Amino acid sequence: MAVRSEVAEPVDDVPLHLREAEATGRSVTLKVWRGDPTGGELVSYEVPAQEGMVILDAVLWIQAHVDADLAVRWNCKAAKCGSCSAEINGFPRLMCKSRLDSFQGDITVTPMHTFPVIRDLVTDVSWNYEVNKQIPPFSPSEEDLKDPEPWRMQQEDVQRLTEFRKCIECFLCQDVCHVLRNHEQKDQYYGPRFMIRTATLEMHPKDSLDRRPMLKHKAGLGMCNITKCCYEVCPEHINITDNAIIPLKERVADEYFDPVRWAARKLTGDKRGRRPVRGMEDAPDQR
Amino acid sequence: MAEPAVNYDEVSTDVLVIGAGGAGMRGAIAAAQAGCRVQVVCKSLLGKAHTVMAEGGMAAALANVAKPDSWKTHFSDTMKGGKLLNNWRMAEIHAKEAPERVQELERWGAIFDRNAKGLIHQRSFGGHTYPRLAHIGDRTGLELIRSLQDKLVHSPGVDVHMEVTVTRLLVRDGRVCGALAYRRQDGGLVVYRAGAVLLASGGLGKIYRVTSNSWESTGDGTALAYHAGAILQDCEMVQFHPTGMIWPPGVRGLLVTEGVRGEGGLLRNSQGERFMEKYDPERMELSTRDVVARSINQEVLEGRGTPHGGAFLDISHKPADFIKSKLPSMWEQFHELADVDITKEPMEVAPTIHYAMSGVRVEPATGASNLAGLFAAGEVACGLHGANRLGGNSLSDLLVFGKRAGDAAAAFAQAGHKAVSWESGQLSEAIAYTLRPLTGEDGENPYQVHAELQDALTRHAPIIREEKGLRVGLGKVKELQERAARVAVASGGGRHFNPGWHASLDVQSMVDNAEALFVSAIERRESRGAHTRSDYPEPDEELGKVNFVVEKDGRELKLDAIAKEPIPDELMEVINSKWNTDYTRED
Ligand SMILES: Cc1cc2nc3c(=O)[nH]c(=O)nc-3n(C[C@H](O)[C@H](O)[C@H](O)COP(=O)(O)OP(=O)(O)OC[C@H]3O[C@@H](n4cnc5c(N)ncnc54)[C@H](O)[C@@H]3O)c2cc1C
Ligand code: SF4
Ligand code: SF4
Ligand code: FES
Numbered sequence: 001m002a003v004r005s006e007v008a009e010p011v012d013d014v015p016l017h018l019r020e021a022e023a024t025g026r027s028v029t030l031k032v033w034r035g036d037p038t039g040g041e042l043v044s045y046e047v048p049a050q051e052g053m054v055i056l057d058a059v060l061w062i063q064a065h066v067d068a069d070l071a072v073r074w075n076c077k078a079a080k081c082g083s084c085s086a087e088i089n090g091f092p093r094l095m096c097k098s099r100l101d102s103f104q105g106d107i108t109v110t111p112m113h114t115f116p117v118i119r120d121l122v123t124d125v126s127w128n129y130e131v132n133k134q135i136p137p138f139s140p141s142e143e144d145l146k147d148p149e150p151w152r153m154q155q156e157d158v159q160r161l162t163e164f165r166k167c168i169e170c171f172l173c174q175d176v177c178h179v180l181r182n183h184e185q186k187d188q189y190y191g192p193r194f195m196i197r198t199a200t201l202e203m204h205p206k207d208s209l210d211r212r213p214m215l216k217h218k219a220g221l222g223m224c225n226i227t228k229c230c231y232e233v234c235p236e237h238i239n240i241t242d243n244a245i246i247p248l249k250e251r252v253a254d255e256y257f258d259p260v261r262w263a264a265r266k267l268t269g270d271k272r273g274r275r276p277v278r279g280m281e282d283a284p285d286q287r
Numbered sequence: 288m289a290e291p292a293v294n295y296d297e298v299s300t301d302v303l304v305i306g307a308g309g310a311g312m313r314g315a316i317a318a319a320q321a322g323c324r325v326q327v328v329c330k331s332l333l334g335k336a337h338t339v340m341a342e343g344g345m346a347a348a349l350a351n352v353a354k355p356d357s358w359k360t361h362f363s364d365t366m367k368g369g370k371l372l373n374n375w376r377m378a379e380i381h382a383k384e385a386p387e388r389v390q391e392l393e394r395w396g397a398i399f400d401r402n403a404k405g406l407i408h409q410r411s412f413g414g415h416t417y418p419r420l421a422h423i424g425d426r427t428g429l430e431l432i433r434s435l436q437d438k439l440v441h442s443p444g445v446d447v448h449m450e451v452t453v454t455r456l457l458v459r460d461g462r463v464c465g466a467l468a469y470r471r472q473d474g475g476l477v478v479y480r481a482g483a484v485l486l487a488s489g490g491l492g493k494i495y496r497v498t499s500n501s502w503e504s505t506g507d508g509t510a511l512a513y514h515a516g517a518i519l520q521d522c523e524m525v526q527f528h529p530t531g532m533i534w535p536p537g538v539r540g541l542l543v544t545e546g547v548r549g550e551g552g553l554l555r556n557s558q559g560e561r562f563m564e565k566y567d568p569e570r571m572e573l574s575t576r577d578v579v580a581r582s583i584n585q586e587v588l589e590g591r592g593t594p595h596g597g598a599f600l601d602i603s604h605k606p607a608d609f610i611k612s613k614l615p616s617m618w619e620q621f622h623e624l625a626d627v628d629i630t631k632e633p634m635e636v637a638p639t640i641h642y643a644m645s646g647v648r649v650e651p652a653t654g655a656s657n658l659a660g661l662f663a664a665g666e667v668a669c670g671l672h673g674a675n676r677l678g679g680n681s682l683s684d685l686l687v688f689g690k691r692a693g694d695a696a697a698a699f700a701q702a703g704h705k706a707v708s709w710e711s712g713q714l715s716e717a718i719a720y721t722l723r724p725l726t727g728e729d730g731e732n733p734y735q736v737h738a739e740l741q742d743a744l745t746r747h748a749p750i751i752r753e754e755k756g757l758r759v760g761l762g763k764v765k766e767l768q769e770r771a772a773r774v775a776v777a778s779g780g781g782r783h784f785n786p787g788w789h790a791s792l793d794v795q796s797m798v799d800n801a802e803a804l805f806v807s808a809i810e811r812r813e814s815r816g817a818h819t820r821s822d823y824p825e826p827d828e829e830l831g832k833v834n835f836v837v838e839k840d841g842r843e844l845k846l847d848a849i850a851k852e853p854i855p856d857e858l859m860e861v862i863n864s865k866w867n868t869d870y871t872r873e874d
Contacts, residue, residue: 036783052535052624064734068787069780073332076501078541078620080429081335097623118472119784126449129333129440137441138396150349150390152405161398162423165430166615169334204396 024049028100030058032070033110034120042108049100055109056084056095059121071120079235082170085112086121092172092233095121112175125171131190134218135198141208157205163243164200166236169193173230173240179223189220192230192240199244202251216252221245293718295467295476300326300446301700302693303466303481305453305508308336309428309685310665310692311487312435317693318485319442323700326479327439328451328468330503334436337489337501338685341428342544342616344410344420345686346679347385351406352874353417355867358382360416363862365680366854368414368575369644369673370816371831371862372521375854376651377671381680381687388686389421397434399423402874411549412678414575416866420679425546425614431682451477453507454792455717456484456515456661457709463515463661464707467717471789474782476718480708482700483660485692486512486647490666491525494797494804495640496741499531499542505793506800508667512647513799517656518838520669520849522800523808523818524644526676527750529579531639534595538624540639543600543617545678547634548572550613552602554583555633556591562598577675577817580638584750587637597637603630638750642681644672644817645804648836654692660699664692674816723775724791725782730775733790740767740797744804752808753822761805768798806846807835 026049031042045066047058056074063070074084077096084095087110089103100107115123144151173192179185190198198215201207215221230240238244302318304311307329315325329336350356362382366373393399393407399421400408411418423430439445450471457465457478465480488508492500509519530543548554554572556562566582567574574582583598593599602610607630611618614629621627621634646669647656654662665685672680724730747760771794776787813827814820833848854862 050536052537054537054624057537063786063790064732064738067780068732068734068776068790069785071784071786074502075331075335076337076340078340078501079623080340080426080616081331081501083331083335099624122784124472125332129449132437133440137437140394145394150351150406151393153401154405155401155408158398158401165398165423165433166426168339168429201396204398 029106031108036119053100055098071122073122082168085170092175094235114175114181139209140206153205164196172233176229176233189223195245212252297478299480301482302696303479304485306487308338310689312439313689314485314693317690318697319444321697323697325445327447330452332449338428339432342425343546344422344427345682346419347389349386352409356417359861368677373673374670384687385683395438413573414677425616454721462659483696485696486663487665488667490643491800492640496745497540498640507796510796510799518648518836520648520836522645522803526642526817527580527638528641530636533597533637555599556586593635597635599633600636601633653695662692662696664688727775730773731770733774733794737794757809764801771795771798803837
């Protein structure tokens with residue numbers, strides 16, 4: 001098994017914080033799933049541990065020192081881009097946000113289960129991009145669009161949305177949601193990420209569309225039975241169920257059952273005079 | 288050269304946009320709105336570009352928090368911050384148009400924090416006379432990316448190819464008319480034929496060991512442009528951000544947003560002194576980045592560094608709720624990755640490579656390069672920021688010049704510049720270059736060459752530079768260039784999502800960028816902005832009147848000095864104006 005490469009030359013003239021990091025002397029066994037759509041297996045690697053090392057560091061160490069072709073998707077290594085999603089000991093996580101020292105014993109790293117494997121830790125997440133395109137985008141009213149003055153909105157109204165706007169599209173919630181993961185009902189439910197997306201649009205003070213028919217029918221809001229698994233894995237700690245899905249469910253109910261209308265409005269800052277989503281007006285009512 | 292027997296797909300488009308960061312997406316939207324078919328390609332998935340990491344905000348003289356602000360003050364701040372090496376025309380356009388671009392983004396769905404009047408709130412940042420940065424918490428880049436992404440995918444005529452990397456531009460008679468790329472997913476090659484090409488590929492931070500930049504920042508765009516015959520400018524000018532994380536090693540370089548200081552964070556050395564008093568008593572922590580980075584460097588050199596060789600940055604005197612609402616990702620970043628609670632204890636920080644002021648030399652108003660049909664915008668383009676970029680000026684740069692370059696590329700493609708074919712032999716050469724690392728059996732390890740390159744830059748082109756070191760560095764880079772030409776994927780693995788192959792091509796871009804940096808840094812025998820020379824500690828008035836440029840001459844890199852267009856008197860007056868700082872903030 002591989003040993004750590006020597007540090008090339010003495011580094012005394014380089015300031016402390018710029019030196020090559022030193023290994024701690026400990027090492028960790030990483031079992032990484034390697035394979036392609038036809039199949040694969042776990043491969044063990046011995047990785048020298050550094051202080052504060054994250055799983056992604058370990059995977060990149062393997063790339064640089066053992067198997068250059070180990071496929072992994074990453075970008076920022078700062079938990080900001082949502083590229084490095086995988087399952088660590090079976091739990092959906094960002095590899096760049098998972099510290100090696102937070103696990104005991106061997107660590108297993110496998111690709112997200114819900115999406116087709118491309119190679120090794122990389123999966124094909126293009127379905128999510130297709131779903132996103134189906135959600136009617138931000139649509140302010142004609143009046144607001146024509147307004148020559150800068151828009152005014154209150155911090156309070158904006159604040160509610162900031163939680164949702166934190167979403168980095170890591171698709172870990174999509175990975176864990178049993179509707180998509182175990183039942184493979186991708187044709188019936190857009191998944192938690194896109195409930196967040198829709199909630200942002202629905203609660204935007206300047207948006208004028210009504211996406212409730214879409215939520216009820218095409219997006220399959222009713223498929224969610226509030227297990228809250230999505231919230232548990234969200235690296236941005238977005239309270240997907242309590243703050244987005246449940247209010248959306250109430251909002252949809254609001255359309256169909258009048259008595260709760262006032263409650264939903266209070267919860268979610270409903271706006272009047274929304275236009276229904278084009279093409280969804282005549283969607284069959286499945287009540 | 289024999290035609291390699293390889294298959295490739297061909298795609299025709301009016302405007303090819305290379306890059307889907309802020310600049311690329313804004314440019315693509317502009318070109319689509321002008322009626323063009325637009326093909327966007329990017330190395331990673333859509334919405335993951337480096338821009339997503341931007342934290343602090345985007346600078347625009349909206350005058351929401353500080354009434355006296357105007358484009359003039361913003362222009363003056365930008366020019367002074369850049370030590371007048373900036374292209375003044377770009378600085379003027381930027382200051383005038385940034386407010387409109389920010390408001391436009393809001394009308395496309397972006398959400399910003401508000402002031403009490405319900406207008407976009409603006410925060411203070413280094414080098415800006417007034418609070419000027421529109422922001423949402425400390426994740427403004429994500430907001431910009433997501434808003435543009437949603438606008439882009441709903442723009443008619445736009446197609447996006449994700450995880451596709453361009454390896455060569457294709458040229459005919461000095462006109463860029465296409466590009467060769469590979470798909471990560473299956474390793475297939477794609478040839479793009481385009482009426483115009485907009486380069487928006489971002490920066491080059493990965494040439495240094497300690498950087499805030501993402502994986503993508505390997506200087507591909509500047510290398511592509513250089514090999515096609517474009518002129519690169521100010522290659523010595525790279526910005527060290529004063530505050531990167533330094534502990535634990537795994538997170539070294541990770542950015543600590545300037546927003547921390549903007550919200551009241553204080554810098555102290557190991558003796559507890561607020562050392563900025565010595566270096567810039569007026570602006571203190573909110574001095575420009577070049578000054579703060581050098582000051583921290585100096586404190587460490589003089590033995591007043593923190594245990595891991597940096598400075599303390601402390602915001603814990605502010606209420607915990609305030610910190611968590613204004614700087615949520617910073618709180619989380621330190622809590623999760625460094626076991627530090629920034630509401631209770633100071634952070635340890637030191638300078639990290641952050642931004643390339645250098646890049647493709649462009650026409651100020653259009654982003655046109657010296658090659659017909661090639662436009663550039665965003666971090667890959669050069670001119671707006673001069674010798675030092677002010678925080679927040681990049682995100683507004685992306686919007687202002689992304690739009691302008693997109694408009695200009697569309698106009699070029701529509702002005703009868705139909706797609707043409709490249710010169711014969713070019714494509715087969717480009718294909719051979721792209722596939723070569725897959726064939727070399729006992730070639731160099733790309734990761735090793737990359738590590739040595741980072742070492743050379745880290746040692747020989749640090750914050751404080753001197754001739755001898757720069758020359759040693761250049762020598763090393765030349766050797767590394769030869770080795771980079773022999774990199775190969777030792778473990779094989781084929782073309783199907785093979786990072787070893789990708790790294791082999793990235794490192795070849797990086798060595799060429801490094802050569803341009805060293806050559807230009809040697810030539811600028813003065814200290815100006817981000818470029819500090821211990822052997823020439825003062826600015827030199829004459830050198831302030833020129834930009835150093837490099838281009839490819841045969842196989843060699845050629846350096847030249849180009850005289851800057853003098854700043855008109857009336858703008859010089861603006862730059863030297865006194866600004867009213869006696870006003871009431873409207874937070
Ligand atoms: C941590 C951090 C915080 C920052 N905070 C701020 C801030 O608060 N305010 C501010 O103004 N600026 C900030 N900046 C700077 C700013 O974010 C960047 O300068 C800016 O985002 C660059 O945008 P861009 O569109 O030019 O390129 P990028 O966002 O870097 O995008 C480049 C695109 O080009 C693609 N690409 C590259 N090479 C190729 C190739 N060969 N083939 C195909 N595609 C390619 C990439 O995939 C990517 O899509 C920050 C930077 C960092 C690192
Ligand atoms: S709460 Fe709903 S969306 Fe979330 S995981 Fe459970 S079923 Fe899926
Ligand atoms: S909601 Fe959370 S888990 Fe889901 S994609 Fe967004 S950031 Fe990831
Ligand atoms: S690499 Fe960006 S989130 Fe992990």
